[in-house]
Amino acid sequence: GVCLASAALLSGRLGRFFLALLERLRGGPGSGRIASMLGELRTWRADKAFVLRVALLAFLVQSLRVLTHVMVASAMDIELDATRILQLYVLVPVLGVAVVLPISFNGLGVREFVATRLMPEVGIAAETALAMQLVTYLVQVAVSLVGGLVFVVMLLQGRLRLRRESPK
Template sequence: MRLKNAALQTVKIVVSLGLIIFLLKRKSPGELAVYLKNIDLLLLTSAVAVFFLSSLLGAFQWHLLLGAGGVDLRFSATFTYYFVGLFFNNFLPANVGGDAIKIYDVVKEGSDPHRVFALTLLDRVFGITGLCFLAAVASIIVFPGGTIENTGLYLGIFGGLIIAVLAVAFNRKLSGSIRRLSGKIGIWGLGEKIVLVLGHMGSLRDRKPLFAGVVLLSLVIQTLRIMTHVLVGLALGITLGRIDLVHFFVFVPLLGLIMILPISINGLGVRESAGMVLFTQVGIQEELAVLMEFVTYAVQVAVSLIGAVFFFIRKRSGKD
């Protein structure tokens, strides 16, 4: 098992390094350095502030769901665990590895692991669904102009994910069928665990005011995260019109879905390559598209260092 994990990590490192080398060969490091040297520090600081605000609201959203599901924590604890998870997302697979750290921290407080897993998964589902909703609306806006290739495909992906989530969440017959089928999985007691998790997720189905509030909050959070990319783009000197802003609401969610794939080290190289392919469609220069995604990643890492501080303070105090 250790050998297999080491091999997978090696493959991810090779993918990330290979893509970075490929990108650097297309444009000289000196050319990229010129853009970085002239970056607008005020706009860059604004991007950091906006991403921090989105993370603060993300912690609050998770806190709301935990509380509604019967997991009582002080918000200060939720905030700490959320940011520690955000920090570990930089190293763990598929951009969701930090969720495992968050779940572990909450379970240590004495909560049922299946319940915490279910509520954290629900938090992730709200986030992805909110992102897809924004992207679907943006795709509809840009579709008539034909400024983006494959807009119909993107709309189908975003719309399909939204419909699938809504169907499972609110169609009792469908969700019941999924639970029954899951219960038949006998390997390692996995079926029983899945049924427990789905049961905890379904227990909030009738909390419509809660669902409505979390949906609105999720839309705000995802908008702020997309605006982080926009602010970084502006800081690098990219001129954006109204329709360009809408393009970000299509492309950034696509990047988010691509980042879920565990094929690199936290998407490094993949993010920048995909960003170049997408944003050059609307006239952004290759080197600026690559830098925009890399600097946005750096902004996210910088904010996540708050979690690193919490983690190492906890280590020193012997609480782990």
């Protein structure tokens, strides 16, 4: 779904349609930001190699998220066959989209609620899905904390500099 939406927005014809629609809705909340985003997407469309690299990076990140779920499931003795692992490639990004909704702290509760509704559809019991999501969340927090510590150490050692850009 996300890939199709991105491809559609990168399309010149659809981009022009959205810009024309925004012109009609001029002054609506966020219309300037959306027009700016569509303009950026138009410039990226010309650099197909860049778009491909971004898509591959996004796929890698999602694959690592799925791998985390698979490893947690394995540690919890949850049997996942190849079909269920492929189904996780659909479900895990849906969970990722659900947690960005600004209705809880860091997606806590939202991710677990969505998982307990979706995972039974692929044969993972709701209780198991809940436990799996909580453990996966803790693993992801632990990995993020390690990355944060590495960042701070590199910053303090002077091996990393923060760039300050002027606001647009």
